[in-house]
Structure formats: structure tokens, C-alpha cells
Amino acid sequence: MAGASPFSVLILCGSDSDAATMTAAARTLADFGIEWDLRVSSAHRAPDRTIELARTAADRGYGAIIAGAGLAAHLPGVVASVTILPVIGVPLSAGPMRGTDALHAIVQMPRGIPVATVGIDNAANAALLAVRIFALADADVRARLEAYVEALPAGVEAADARVQEQLAADPPGSPTPTTTTGG
Ligand code: C2R
Numbered sequence: 001m002a003g004a005s006p007f008s009v010l011i012l013c014g015s016d017s018d019a020a021t022m023t024a025a026a027r028t029l030a031d032f033g034i035e036w037d038l039r040v041s042s043a044h045r046a047p048d049r050t051i052e053l054a055r056t057a058a059d060r061g062y063g064a065i066i067a068g069a070g071l072a073a074h075l076p077g078v079v080a081s082v083t084i085l086p087v088i089g090v091p092l093s094a095g096p097m098r099g100t101d102a103l104h105a106i107v108q109m110p111r112g113i114p115v116a117t118v119g120i121d122n123a124a125n126a127a128l129l130a131v132r133i134f135a136l137a138d139a140d141v142r143a144r145l146e147a148y149v150e151a152l153p154a155g156v157e158a159a160d161a162r163v164q165e166q167l168a169a170d171p172p173g174s175p176t177p178t179t180t181t182g183g
Contacts, residue, residue: 005138007063008035009130012053012079014042014069018092021121022068025090028127032144034134037062042069043078054079064130067115068123070094073102076115086133088126089115 009029013022022038029036041050057065065083067076068090076089089106093099099120107117118125135142 005032005034005063005134005141006061007134007138008037008061009127010053010057010060010062010065011036011038012041012050012065012067012075013038013092014040014044014073014075015094016040017094018068018070021092022066022090022123025066025068025123025127028124029130032127032131032134032141032148034127034131034141041075043075044072047078050075050078051082055082057083058085064088064133066090066123066126066130068092068126069106070099070102073105076106076117077109077113080109080113080115086130087115088129089117090123090126091117091120093121 009025011022011025013019019038019040026036026038039053041053043050054065062085064086065079066088067079069075070092071094073089073091076087080087091099091102091106093102095101103117103120106115109115116129118129131141131145135145
């Protein structure tokens with residue numbers, strides 16, 4: 001893409017079962033002209049491979065890593081321990097605890113190795129955080145980010161207009177027709 005950012009983002013997920021959710025990060029980055037690669041690698045199941053991917057990421061031109069995992073989600077923390085790139089963790093709602101297990105695992109990093117953590121399944125916000133980081137040094141990304149933020153209120157206006165229209169067409173709590181008695 002013309003005007004593409006000099007940095008790209010490495011998106012990692014712990015399993016192919018995470019890939020559909022994590023694709024939202026890829027879509028969002030593409031909207032901002034930021035290139036990305038999405039790779040499956042598990043710190044639990046393939047630690048050497050995962051560490052190699054993370055350790056070499058900066059030299060391969062990545063400016064940030066987004067790591068999504070569910071359950072006992074060690075992937076983002078392990079990745080952050082072998083790179084100085086900013087790492088953004090996405091807790092995924094795999095399993096019976098619906099992502100609260102992964103949220104706690106990702107957000108509760110010990111001092112020294114931070115992982116920026118977004119909401120459960122919110123891969124788009126992870127991408128937007130990477131966009132904000134890149135915008136500090138990239139005027140094109142910054143301009144796209146400013147346009148995106150400026151457009152948000154219009155989306156709220158449109159949502160409000162839709163709700164007002166629905167309420168006018170079908171008002172809740174309007175009195176049900178009463179039958180007049182007597183006479
Ligand atoms: P499977 O569907 O492959 O059994 O994976 C994945 O992110 C996925 O959400 C189930 C879940 O296990 C997670 N997983 C991790 C790690 N590796 C896989 N949390 C890791 O290294 O942290």
C-alpha cells in the first residue's frame with residue numbers, strides 16, 4: 001500500500017482456533033496502512049519456535065507484537081520476555097471461564113516485563129493501540145488515526161438517530177388501548 005508504515009506488526013495466536021478472532025487486528029491494521037503477519041505459535045506447545053519468532057521480530061522489521069491466547073495464556077508474557085518491542089496481549093474467550101482466565105494471566109505480569117492488555121476478544125483495540133504507538137513517529141499513520149478519531153462522534157450520532165427512529169415507530173410503555181366501559 002502507498003504510504004505504508006515502515007514498521008509492521010507481528011500478530012501471534014496460540015492456536016488456529018484463535019485465528020478468526022485475531023483477524024480483526026489484521027483488518028484494523030490494514031485500514032491504517034500498516035502491514036502485518038499473523039502466525040500461530042504456542043509458548044506451551046512450541047516454546048523454542050515461539051521464542052525464536054519473538055526474539056527475531058525486531059530485526060525483521062516489526063514495530064510491535066500483538067499476542068492473543070486463551071486459557072492459561074502465557075504466550076504474550078513469554079513473547080514480551082524475549083523482545084523489547086511493545087507487546088499487546090489479547091485475552092481470548094476459549095474455554096469454560098470465557099476469557100477471564102486469560103485476562104488475569106495476561107494482565108498480571110510481574111514488574112519489569114509489561115504486556116499492554118486489552119479487553120477479552122478485543123483484537124481490534126490491540127491493533128488500535130499499535131496504531132497509536134506507530135503514530136508517534138509516522139505522520140501518515142497519525143493523519144489516519146486523527147481522521148478515525150474525528151469520525152467516531154458521527155457514528156454515535158448515527159446510532160442515536162437509529163434508536164430515536166425505532167423508539168418513535170414503536171414506543172415502549174405506550175398505553176395499551178383500553179376498552180371504555182359503562183354508558
Ligand atoms: P486449542 O483450540 O488448540 O486446543 O487451543 C490457545 O490460545 C487457545 O485459545 C485452546 C487455547 O489454548 C491457548 N494456548 C495458549 C498457549 N498456547 C495455546 N494460551 C500459550 O502458549 O499461552
